[in-house]
Amino acid sequence: MKVLLGIGGSEDSIQALEKTVDRAESAGDNLTVAILQNPNADRTPDEIESQVREYLTDHTIESSIRHVEGDPGSMLVDIAESEGYEKIVIGGGQRSPMGKIQLGQIAEFVLLNSHTTVTLVR
Amino acid sequence: MTDRRYPTEPTEGFETPPVSFTDRTGRTITIRPYDGTDSAFETLVEMYEAFDPADRAQGIPPGQEPQIRSWLETILGNNCLNIIAWDGGTAAGHATLVPDGDAYELAIFVLQAYQEAGIGTHLIEALLGHGAANGIEKVWLTVERWNRPAVGLYKKVGFETSNAESFELEMAIRLAAEPVSDDSE
Structure with a gap:
């Protein structure tokens, strides 16, 4: 399956990276990792890229990495639709101090606007 | 996360626990601070094991016992x-x-068999009273927009909407006035 993973550097997106790469290896998915500009993340795009590369070297999958400029949610949806991706994968939200799941604005936009199937990683 | 807006004026005068009352079905209910004992902890584990999953909100309480225990260990911790x-x-x-x-x-959280008996109102007022007595100034929460009874309860005790731009409605209350800074006239 042709899978587009969007990560912006928040904790849940890093978790999504690991689970999606593991899944891609066992399912034989073709994975594109899109590094998004998330103003709320503590990691820079370059830091994210080296983290992605490091994780990918330990796994045997068909993959590519690209940096996506502009509004992260709409760019992700647009890339998935215009380039024929079969699935978008994103992080499943952060936890409040209480433990409540909170969806970020990227996830909210993608869920409400995508015509491609979306997976939220928990 | 964006800066949260709090009401300018504090809401004061909440009852502090222990609080005893008769609920709408005639049961005598007593609200007390959690005493940190194993038996109180285990009683809460039982309560959450019996909790109706339909009343979960944003993933809490968790559904399975091991997750209930680790969640309770976090929220029953020292600073809570x-x-x-x-x-x-x-x-x-x-x-x-x-x-x-x-x-x-x-x-x-109110166990299903005890809902719609006025217990939630007493619980939230006692919690805010307990918080104010312990020097807490600002409190926030999130609630599902469709949960009208909960939103109504929070408004009634003094919460105001602080962020309406997410899936969940965020509300906030001030329990004490902002400390006056030194450089003010």
Whole structure:
């Protein structure tokens, strides 16, 4: 399956990276990792890229990495639709101090606007 | 996360626990601060094991016992404030304040068999009273937009909407006036 993973550097997106790469290896998915500009993340795009590369070297999958400029949610949806991706994968939200799941604005936009199937990683 | 807006004026005068009252079905309910004992902890585990999954909100309470235990260990920790509504030896409800920077996040849970009996109102008022007595100034919470009874309850006790731009509605209350800074005239 042709899978587009969007990560912006928040904790849940890093978790999504690991689970999606593991899944891609066992399912034989073709994975594109899109590094998004998330103003709320503590990691820079370059830091994210080296983290992605490091994780990918330990796994045997068909993959590519690209940096996506502009509004992260709409760019992700647009890339998935215009380039024929079969699935978008994103992080499943952060936890409040209480433990409540909170969806970020990227996830909210993608869920409400995508015509491609979306997976939220928990 | 964006800066949260709090009401300018504090809401004061909440009752502090212990609080006893008769609920709408005639049961005597007593609200007390969590005493940190194993038996109170285990009673809460039982309450959450019996909790109807339909009343979960944003993933809490968790559904399975090991996750219930680790969640309770977090929110019953040292810096958190917790109160329990008791019907004899049974936990009917539980409310908690968990630190978040200079404010606290609030959540309240009433077991299904005890809902719509006025217990939630007493629980939240007692929790805010307990918080104010312990020097807490600011409290926030999130609630599903469609949960009208909960939103109504929070408004009634003094919460105001602080952020309406996410899936969940965020509300906040101030329990004490902002400390006056030194450089003010």
